[in-house]
Amino acid sequence: MTKKNNRFVFFLCCAVIAACSPTKHIPEGDALYTGATIKLSADSVSSQQKKVLNADLEGLTRPRPNGKFLGIPFKLMLWNFFYTTKEKGLKANLQKKLGEPPVLASSVNLDANVKLLQNYLQNKGFFGAQVLADSTWKGKKASVTYTANGGPQYHIASVQFINDSSKLAQAITDISKETLLKVGAPYDLDLIKGERTRIDALLKERGFYYFSPDFVLMQVDSTSGNRKVDIRVIVKPETPDQAKEPYYINDVYIYSDYSLNTARSDTNHSKGEFYSGYYVIDP
Structure with missing residues (x-):
């Protein structure tokens, strides 16, 4: 391609970009929403933890601003380029398929x-978290800054599992050694949910067929002071x-000539011969 053609393509791209201003079709009295910024302050949290929390908090905000590639909202610009108020036609189809309507501040x-942000921080152990929001408008663009004060993060002081003579309690005690809830770790609701799921999965492996994670209750006490919780x-x-009792395999019958293609309706167990712990049906 010659230099002359290169210049032509360059100026053509500039013309398209200039003609497709992101705020070109923003309604009067509204603005293009450009996204959220999180300013988090939290006690005794490492810079890495703070970075993760910031990313998580920002990802929770809604709505999400228009997508960008290399910092340019191409889909929004295409939506503006093919802008039409008609519901049908070539431009309307291209606008819908290639473009993305502006996300409005309203x-x-x-x-x-x-x-949402305050609830997330509380679920991560920042029980006294406070969040404030402040919107900033510059011409036809608007953004929001969320200032989050997490305060101190609570940690686990102790974990106590049910302890009685029932079969269910004994099974839970046996599997409690690999608990996800570690003394000294930060309080985290996701870990608590994970522990309930873990308990349920291991109990089912031990025969508690009708057990469910919903039957596990985590009692959290934060009144002991010193930013600690007892679980x-x-x-x-x-x-x-029925959920408290383990179920066991009774008799096992083996049909030596059974086939899925020629499934037999005759499953009479009286013909079986006991061999090495199994009943073998050999007609």
Whole structure:
């Protein structure tokens, strides 16, 4: 390609970009939402932990701004380039397929985002977390800054599992050695949910067929002071009796000539011969 052609393509691209300003079709009194910024302060949190928390908090905010590639909102610009108020036609189809409508500042619910971010921090052990939101408008663009004060993060002081003479309690005690809840670790609701799932999975391996993670109750006590919590793992009182009992394999019957292609309706166990712990049916 000659230099002359290169210049032509360059100026053509500039013309398209100039003609497709991101704010070109923003309604009067509204603005293009460009995203959220998180300013987090938290006690006794490493820089790496703070970086992860910042990323998680920013990812929770809604709505998400228009996507960008190399810092340019190409889909939004294409939406503007093919802009039309018609529902049908070539331009309307190209606008819908190639473009992306602008995310408007009016669609941002500050109160909902504040509650969401505050709830997330509390679930991570920042029980006294406070979040404030402040929107900034510059011409036809707007952004939001969320200032989050996490305060001290609570840590696990002790973990106590149910302890009685029942088969279920004994099984839970046996599997408690590999618990996800470690003394000294930060309080984390996701870990608590993971522990409930872990307990359920291992109990099912031990024959508690009707058990469910919903039957596990984590009692969290933060009144001991010094930013610590005591966790007590118990089984809910309303847990049905069948979920508290392990189930065992009874007799095993082996049909030597069984085939899925020629499935037999005759499953009479009286013909079986006991051999090495199994009943073998050999007609």
